[in-house]
Amino acid sequence: MSKLIGWPIKSLIAPxxxxxxxxxxxxVLPLFLWIxxxxxxxxxxxxxxxxxxxxxxxxxxxxxxxxxxxxxxxxVISVQGVPMSIxxxxxxxxxSWQKRWAPGETIPYRVVRQGNTLDVPVLLGRQPVAxxxxxxxxxxxxxxxxxxxxxxxxxxxxxxxxxxxxFLWGITTGHFYAWSSFHQVYDFVNGYxxxxxxITATFLWLSTWPAGLHLALTFPTPLPLAQRRxxxxxxxxxxxxxxxxxxxxISRLATPSTLEWIGQWNRGDTLVAILMFTAAVIxxxxxxxxxxxxxxxxxIQWVVYSGLFSGTMxxxxxxxxxxxxxxSLGINFVGILLLPFPLAIGIAIWRYxxxxxxxxxxxTLVYGALTATLAVVFFGTVALLQAVFSAVSGQRSAxxxxxxxxxxxxxxxxxRRRIQHDIDRxxxxxxxxxxxxxxxxxxxxxxxxxxxxxSTELLAVVAETMQPESVSLWLKPQEKKR
Numbered sequence: 001m002s003k004l005i006g007w008p009i010k011s012l013i014a015p016x017x018x019x020x021x022x023x024x025x026x027x028v029l030p031l032f033l034w035i036x037x038x039x040x041x042x043x044x045x046x047x048x049x050x051x052x053x054x055x056x057x058x059x060x061x062x063x064x065x066x067x068x069x070x071x072x073x074x075x076v077i078s079v080q081g082v083p084m085s086i087x088x089x090x091x092x093x094x095x096s097w098q099k100r101w102a103p104g105e106t107i108p109y110r111v112v113r114q115g116n117t118l119d120v121p122v123l124l125g126r127q128p129v130a131x132x133x134x135x136x137x138x139x140x141x142x143x144x145x146x147x148x149x150x151x152x153x154x155x156x157x158x159x160x161x162x163x164x165x166x167f168l169w170g171i172t173t174g175h176f177y178a179w180s181s182f183h184q185v186y187d188f189v190n191g192y193x194x195x196x197x198x199i200t201a202t203f204l205w206l207s208t209w210p211a212g213l214h215l216a217l218t219f220p221t222p223l224p225l226a227q228r229r230x231x232x233x234x235x236x237x238x239x240x241x242x243x244x245x246x247x248x249x250i251s252r253l254a255t256p257s258t259l260e261w262i263g264q265w266n267r268g269d270t271l272v273a274i275l276m277f278t279a280a281v282i283x284x285x286x287x288x289x290x291x292x293x294x295x296x297x298x299x300i301q302w303v304v305y306s307g308l309f310s311g312t313m314x315x316x317x318x319x320x321x322x323x324x325x326x327x328s329l330g331i332n333f334v335g336i337l338l339l340p341f342p343l344a345i346g347i348a349i350w351r352y353x354x355x356x357x358x359x360x361x362x363x364t365l366v367y368g369a370l371t372a373t374l375a376v377v378f379f380g381t382v383a384l385l386q387a388v389f390s391a392v393s394g395q396r397s398a399x400x401x402x403x404x405x406x407x408x409x410x411x412x413x414x415x416r417r418r419i420q421h422d423i424d425r426x427x428x429x430x431x432x433x434x435x436x437x438x439x440x441x442x443x444x445x446x447x448x449x450x451x452x453x454x455s456t457e458l459l460a461v462v463a464e465t466m467q468p469e470s471v472s473l474w475l476k477p478q479e480k481k482r
Contacts, residue, residue, distance in 0.1 A: 011230035012161040012222055019154070019164065023171045026207075029200040030177035036196055037181050041101045041124040043109075044068030047183040054263025056256055058084045058112070061185070064131040069120050075112040076185055084188065088259035091191040098189040109185075136180035138335025143176040146342035161218040166345055169211035175204035198265075205269050206244055209276035210236035215345075216283040219303065223287065240276065244268045306344030310337050369419050374408050381407055 044065030053060040058077035090096040150170025157163040178201040187193035217226045247268035255261040
């Protein structure tokens with residue numbers, strides 16, 4: 001029987017040499033990309049990362065260098081008299097790639113700025129490395145910490161499936177190194193940079209999401225499905241690439257030009273992320289239900305609650321305001337919020353004897369959910385009232401913010417009680433049941449007059465709530481009066 005159980009578990013463990021080779025590849029690819037970037041000239045701008053920023057006419061840019069003559073949201077339609085759609089077609093033919101530009105050259109750009117077509121002489125310079133780091137320092141810090149934690153854990157427990165899955169997930173987050181640089185116009189003129197970025201970013205991005213699902217399937221212990229069919233776990237990686245290739249084929253048929261098609265590639269990345277992330281959440285919740293006590297329960301609590309805290313804060317303070325067009329704290333603050341997640345995963349896998357953090361994670365869960373709910377109510381109310389005021393008076397009003405603030409103040413206490421009640425009942429059932437038992441005993445004690453019956457009920461409540469090995473009750477005898 002041990003051989004029957006041990007063989008599937010062993011099949012979930014990758015050979016150490018393969019892990020080293022894969023990890024080296026994930027570190028070397030971004031390194032080569034950045035070496036190429038640092039040696040390339042720069043126009044002080046990058047392609048916009050917003051959806052729909054690249055069309056068949058051209059591509060919008062975000063300016064990083066202050067001395068550049070380009071401006072944010074400029075639509076670059078041609079370079080050196082050649083339309084950007086033609087440059088996009090040429091990246092498939094190496095013999096048609098333009099010779100290398102050099103810092104100090106002046107390149108004629110044609111852009112559309114606020115509806116006007118302008119010819120802008122762009123003086124090439126060095127890469128704005130400081131601006132790139134300032135714009136993305138927190139996500140880069142998150143990546144470095146995640147990779148260090150994953151390497152440390154796999155070195156401590158090289159034969160544990162969850163530790164290997166964490167290593168694969170952490171090492172592939174190096175896609176943030178590539179994402180922080182992104183494409184520039186020069187990459188379309190000299191196709192080497194385009195393909196080096198596309199291969200690096202796509203390979204790492206499409207590997208990191210199945211690695212996250214891989215971790216959910218094996219943490220804290222492999223699910224029975226993963227034990228019976230370990231090949232399904234490893235098949236997630238080619239499945240991720242297969243979904244992306246299918247999306248590329250379908251989207252190519254639906255877009256009129258190569259340039260617009262390239263602008264749709266990010267949607268394929270997002271599709272893979274949504275599918276894999278949704279599956280990982282479902283599997284992780286199943287793992288949470290399987291492990292109801294012991295060290296495995298405490299380990300999975302680190303992951304579930306730290307992830308919920310980081311995700312809730314990121315949603316409430318960045319993603320939701322950005323979606324509604326309201327001020328947010330920016331991408332750098334989101335990187336800081338994500339930092340507790342890799343740290344919690346590393347601690348949960350590396351340490352088996354964990355101290356009791358139920359109180360901390362309980363409050364984190366309650367107030368994280370409360371913050372997210374209040375943020376949704378606040379921003380939704382502001383947006384709704386602003387729309388009403390604009391329709392009635394034709395202008396915005398600060399009254400909507402005041403009304404939304406008063407509504408939040410009124411909802412805080414009842415929402416907190418309701419959320420705490422639901423969370424206790426769903427995730428802290430033992431605590432919830434204990435409170436219910438004590439409340440029932442208190443109600444019975446107010447009406448019960450028989451001492452023997454009350455003693456029996458008290459012993460039953462103690463046994464139910466505290467679950468001791470044995471319990472007894474001693475009553476002090478009443479002294480006789482003289």
